[in-house]
Amino acid sequence: MSVNTQKQPQSQLMGTIIGIVIIAALALVVNWLSHNSAKFVGKEFSKALEYPLWAALLGLITNAIVTATNTKEMIKPAIRTELFLKTGLVLMGASVNLAVIVSVGGKGIIQGLIMITAVFFFTWWLCDKYGLPESLKAVMATAISVCGVSAAIAAAGSVLAKKEELAYVTALVIFTALPLMVLMPWLANVMGLPPEVAGAWFGGNIDTSAAVVGAGTIHGEATAKIAAVVKMTQNALIGFVAFALAFYFTVVVEKGTKPSASVIWERFPKFVLGFVLTSILASINFFDKGDLTAIKNLQQWAFNLAFVCIGLELTFADFKHIGGKPTVVFLIATLFNTVLALALAYVLFGLLA
Numbered sequence: 001m002s003v004n005t006q007k008q009p010q011s012q013l014m015g016t017i018i019g020i021v022i023i024a025a026l027a028l029v030v031n032w033l034s035h036n037s038a039k040f041v042g043k044e045f046s047k048a049l050e051y052p053l054w055a056a057l058l059g060l061i062t063n064a065i066v067t068a069t070n071t072k073e074m075i076k077p078a079i080r081t082e083l084f085l086k087t088g089l090v091l092m093g094a095s096v097n098l099a100v101i102v103s104v105g106g107k108g109i110i111q112g113l114i115m116i117t118a119v120f121f122f123t124w125w126l127c128d129k130y131g132l133p134e135s136l137k138a139v140m141a142t143a144i145s146v147c148g149v150s151a152a153i154a155a156a157g158s159v160l161a162k163k164e165e166l167a168y169v170t171a172l173v174i175f176t177a178l179p180l181m182v183l184m185p186w187l188a189n190v191m192g193l194p195p196e197v198a199g200a201w202f203g204g205n206i207d208t209s210a211a212v213v214g215a216g217t218i219h220g221e222a223t224a225k226i227a228a229v230v231k232m233t234q235n236a237l238i239g240f241v242a243f244a245l246a247f248y249f250t251v252v253v254e255k256g257t258k259p260s261a262s263v264i265w266e267r268f269p270k271f272v273l274g275f276v277l278t279s280i281l282a283s284i285n286f287f288d289k290g291d292l293t294a295i296k297n298l299q300q301w302a303f304n305l306a307f308v309c310i311g312l313e314l315t316f317a318d319f320k321h322i323g324g325k326p327t328v329v330f331l332i333a334t335l336f337n338t339v340l341a342l343a344l345a346y347v348l349f350g351l352l353a
Contacts, residue, residue, distance in 0.1 A: 012077060015073075015075055016078045019074070019076070019077065019078025019079065023309065023312070026055070026308045027304045030054045031304060033054045034054055055303075055311065056307045056308075056310055058308060058311060059313075066312070072312075079309045079312050080309060081163065084309060085156075085157065085303070085306040086271035087271075088299050088300075088306060089272075090274035090278055091296075091298055091299035092275065092299050093282065094279070094287060094296070094299075095299075096235050096236045096279040096282065096283075098236065098279065108230050108233045111341075111344045111345065111349075114344060115145065116234060118145075118340060120141045120241075121141075122336050123137075123140060123141035127141065127329055131325070132329065134159070134249070135156075135161035135162065135165060136161065136162075136165045136168075136169075138158070138161065139152050139159070139161050140152075142155035142242075142245070143169050143170075143173055144173075144333045144334060144337055146234050146237060146238055146241055147207065147231060147234050148173040148177070148208040149173055150235065151238055152170055152173065154238050154239075154242040154275075155242065155245055157242070158245040158246040158249070159245050159249045160249075166310065167310050168326060169330070170307070176330070176334055177206055177211035180334075180338075181206060182215075184202055184215050185198070185215050185218040185219040188201065188202075188219055189219070193346075194350065195220055195226065196226055196349040197346055197350045198216075198223045199216055199226025199227040199345075200226055200344070201342050203227040203230025203231040204231075204341035205337050205342075206231075212228065212231045216228065238275065239276050242272045
């Protein structure tokens, strides 16, 4: 009896160590793929094929292998998805410099507020029409209206969404960003949009920061700068949206829960406070250029590890339960987002310039 008791902790420790090695190795491969994918798919396309996609795919492949070999339970203690996600979001705050946002003026802030509000509630309404689950509805509406993958992660943490819901929305965000990154600069040239209007359109519509910069770069350097700042403006509101969702789900969705201050605080995603603090420190130039580079790298590694873990946790059967309706909702909402962003960019950065 005592021998078995000793062997069990040793076996768990060995499984954890093996799991850590596997996850770290997969993260290294993902890092290599994200930096070398241009060799296979071209420089412009590689900007939209971000590391979350590579990480989730490799995680799923490894998931199938460890499941087939009956070793998944052994490495399960090493799979710490939430820890990596929250760490990455806290670090992401350093990329939101409030001083830079203010430098664009009120137009970028006004556009961000209108876009997030209108697109969020349109997507929310559309999800209701298609009968999507509350948690999936929250993750999708936040991803489309705020800033894609990062916003989806924050929303998922606030509403305790299922891992497969986060992975599903993340895949839709990345696959949608690729054609938009190429198509929107071409359309901007066809319509003769000036750099300011084009940049505001790209930043207000495309859901991933890398694809926003990619689209801006294709159109021109001046466009890329405006696009990046407009996207940063929307990024800055992640914390507010995450708090609002946590409050709403505690008070309205989970009706059996008494909406006391302690319950709301318990559900409130504490990592949002870290995000805000990091953003404030970046805004007062607490970090130098080297610090910001290091933080950006650590952020990418954290998200890299998180999506590897998501892939390891999922099963293909999970996606069957979600069905095809979310894809239809996502595409319709993205079209609405595209048209509204163009209209606002034209008015605020064109007519009112």
